[in-house]
Amino acid sequence: MRIAVSKGRILQEALEIFARAGIVPEVDPERSRQLILPCRDSDLELVILRAADVPTYVALGAAELGVTGSDVLMESRIAGLYEPLDLNIARCRLVVAGPAGAAACLTRPRVRVATKYVRLAQEFFAARGQQAITVKLYGSMELAPLAGLADCIVDLVDTGKTLEANGLESYQTLAAISSRLIVNRGAWKLHHDQVMPVLARLRHAVEANQEHA
Ligand code: PRT
Numbered sequence: 001m002r003i004a005v006s007k008g009r010i011l012q013e014a015l016e017i018f019a020r021a022g023i024v025p026e027v028d029p030e031r032s033r034q035l036i037l038p039c040r041d042s043d044l045e046l047v048i049l050r051a052a053d054v055p056t057y058v059a060l061g062a063a064e065l066g067v068t069g070s071d072v073l074m075e076s077r078i079a080g081l082y083e084p085l086d087l088n089i090a091r092c093r094l095v096v097a098g099p100a101g102a103a104a105c106l107t108r109p110r111v112r113v114a115t116k117y118v119r120l121a122q123e124f125f126a127a128r129g130q131q132a133i134t135v136k137l138y139g140s141m142e143l144a145p146l147a148g149l150a151d152c153i154v155d156l157v158d159t160g161k162t163l164e165a166n167g168l169e170s171y172q173t174l175a176a177i178s179s180r181l182i183v184n185r186g187a188w189k190l191h192h193d194q195v196m197p198v199l200a201r202l203r204h205a206v207e208a209n210q211e212h213a
């Protein structure tokens with residue numbers, strides 16, 4: 001079976017949980033350029049992907065299992081996936097943020113929002129009865145209000161240091177975020193006897209990880 005894992009900040013914490021579950025790639029994915037990584041003593045292999053590509057691989061069955069952020073899952077809302085386990089890693093919050101002291105934009109009828117999470121931002125402002133004019137960005141969201149591109153941003157915050165360093169503050173939290181194990185629905189049914197033991201090992205590994213945190 002193949003496990004698709006988000007590269008970047010999720011990867012290191014995911015590898016720690018995998019190691020506890022006895023899932024250990026033969027080469028170090030943080031050093032190697034290999035894209036398919038066979039694991040020791042098993043028929044499992046890891047594929048390392050951009051976060052947003054993980055649900056696509058798993059939904060289409062190119063990987064049976066995957067690990068990605070709940071932010072990615074909420075925004076993409078791809079069908080054909082089960083989400084049986086919260087790995088409780090790469091935790092952060094999805095927030096509306098903007099220049100310090102300018103939270104009044106949350107009360108105006110129209111607001112310009114820069115974000116990678118266009119769908120979630122639209123839904124948030126629509127529920128408040130505000131019209132959101134969204135600008136889709138792929139990175140450095142924090143720059144948008146400073147450059148006059150938007151009134152506010154919808155983005156992830158961990159320590160809050162990036163916001164602070166740029167004179168911004170969080171106005172409101174939309175969701176708590178963590179990484180999730182996802183499983184292809186077909187694999188869940190057809191390969192139940194292969195999926196279940198891996199899920200059980202990962203569940204124990206997550207519990208052990210929590211105890212040592
Ligand atoms: O890099 P690439 O373009 O391939 O994709 P990516 O940027 O989406 O990947 P990467 O490696 O950044 O990982 C993203 C995933 O990690 C997200 O989908 C989340 O599930 C998770 N995650 C957890 C975070 C953070 N914490 C986080 N703090 N992703 C991004 N950030 C960024 C945030 O956007 C902001 O710019 O970190 C900055 C804020 O950090 P603080 O500590 O200053 O608040």
Ligand code: MG
Nearest residue numbers: 007008009139
């Ligand atoms: Mg990144």
